[in-house]
Amino acid sequence: MTGRTGRGCRIAAALLTTVACQPKAVGADALPASAERASGVVTWAASADHIGEGIAGRSYRLIVHTSVGGTGLRVRVTNAFGDRPLTLDSGYVGRSGRAALRPGSNRRLTFGGARTLTVPVGAVAWSDPLPGTWPAGTDLAVSLHTPDAAGPASGHLLAMQTSYTGPGDHTAEESARNWDWTTGSWWYLDAVSVRPSRAATGAVVALGDSLTDGRRSTPDLNRRWPDYLARRLHTARTEVKGVADEGVSGNQVLADDAGPSALERLDRDVLSQPGVRTVFLFEGVNDVKAHTGVTAADLIAGYQEIAQRVHSAGKCVVVATVGPFKGWPEWDPAAESVRQEVNRLLRGSRGFDALTDFDRVLRSPQDPERILPSFDSGDHLHPDDRGMRALADAVDPDHLNCAR
Incomplete structure (x- = not known):
């Protein structure tokens, strides 16, 4: 780390x-x-x-x-x-x-x-x-x-x-x-930033990698999953209306590789943004598939450090499970074993304010190690526009509206 x-x-x-x-x-x-x-x-x-x-x-x-x-x-x-x-x-x-x-x-x-x-x-x-x-x-x-x-x-x-x-x-x-x-x-x-008409209005920051950055979504149409979420929140009965997409393609939770790690950039990219109420953490697949020896315990410790720092700043954390990527060149049974263990530990963790099971949304019922074919952009890792919308639809607005 x-x-x-x-x-x-x-x-x-x-x-x-x-x-x-x-x-x-x-x-x-x-x-x-x-x-x-x-x-x-x-x-x-x-x-x-x-x-x-x-x-x-x-x-x-x-x-x-x-x-x-x-x-x-x-x-x-x-x-x-x-x-x-x-x-x-x-x-x-x-x-x-x-x-x-x-x-x-x-x-x-x-x-x-x-x-x-x-x-x-x-x-x-x-x-x-x-x-x-x-x-x-x-x-x-x-x-x-x-x-x-x-x-x-x-x-x-x-x-x-x-x-x-x-x-x-x-x-x-x-x-x-x-x-x-x-x-x-x-x-x-x-x-x-803007000053909304209602003083109680807040924002959520999506902290993630290329899946949050929108890679393989349709360019120029704002079809990243945080974009779909923003459109949902605009009409939802929630005080959280702002959405900041802090996804970085290739980003890892623990190591500096494609830019500073999530741990490294948390303060500048997330906690310094105005009006943030909740951080939505969806990251980890790059740590897993990099084959650097990162274990499930290492990754969970990274998630927990992010949560502790976010909580110390008076904000909430929603964490998402790591999606499937079988068929991507870096996939192998060892990486899959780490991913499954990470998700098992996340589902049982109490260190976060809520969990959204993106793995369950994306995975194929016929082969849970693979992304659902109807959501697959073609590279077996990144969702297409329909998959991006499905991720946004799985987010519970009430989880974003929590307060500390």
Whole structure:
């Protein structure tokens, strides 16, 4: 199990809330309550990692989809994995589904009242609130310009969403004329929050791997299982309306591999998000199939540490069983034995606030070691759109609405 770094973070919160610490951990427990309240409730999020090299003079028009609606929209930009300060000299948010924006919707971002922001190495920063009402289930276009970017860039690699980029500063423009190139990643952006009309409204964060990240779901249609869950919660009788998808393809609970482990990134990606009431933990298959000697007891200990830290932050934890993956190249009877033991222990554990049996949802009755053929995207590990919907439908909204 890898250790966590950067627990002695420095937090400075004013109109500009900047979290400065080591790239792999932001100490959410050090975030002042006033800063968290000012940020409202997270309506969209995506875990950051190193996704490439920064390019000077580049603009990005990043398309994201809200879960809960409200006023006072804020965006969080990230330099968590940079090796030098990141400067953004222009930022806007408008309503869109493509490169062209709804006329009159583009709003300039400010940071502590300034139009230009420099984010320190290993830090994230919230914008000032924007005026107006921002509905649930809306595509936003967050446009950012980086005048002198270089070195490692932070963002989310597998967006399953087309965004746009190009040279020069075109962030204020509402037309699609100068957005000639596309990107499948979200650059320098890792969260959006709003202030819902009801003060009691909260959010759930889905902490997971590629199954939560939406790999093999249909791009540009928001068919990851957390997206389907957000649509369910919008009409459900629950105070939990916000959904943050913190899935990372290839992520493990215990080891840093495809980005920092779940244990490593828990504070920055999950506990620092505003308005979070519950964490939904669905991860572990990558630990199992990596054949690194991880035992069921090791993985359960990792889950329990996550639960303890989440509980210490005053939030609830729902854990999900590990789904089947027979037919995937790394499957073998030894890995299957660990998966089955993990699920057996989870079903009998009392260390979590609730359990959702995703294994039972996904597995085939004819061969419980395999994913149900009608849910199989074709690689025998990742569900297709129907499987994603089935996972969301299995989540009990009452379990998300718990309080500590």
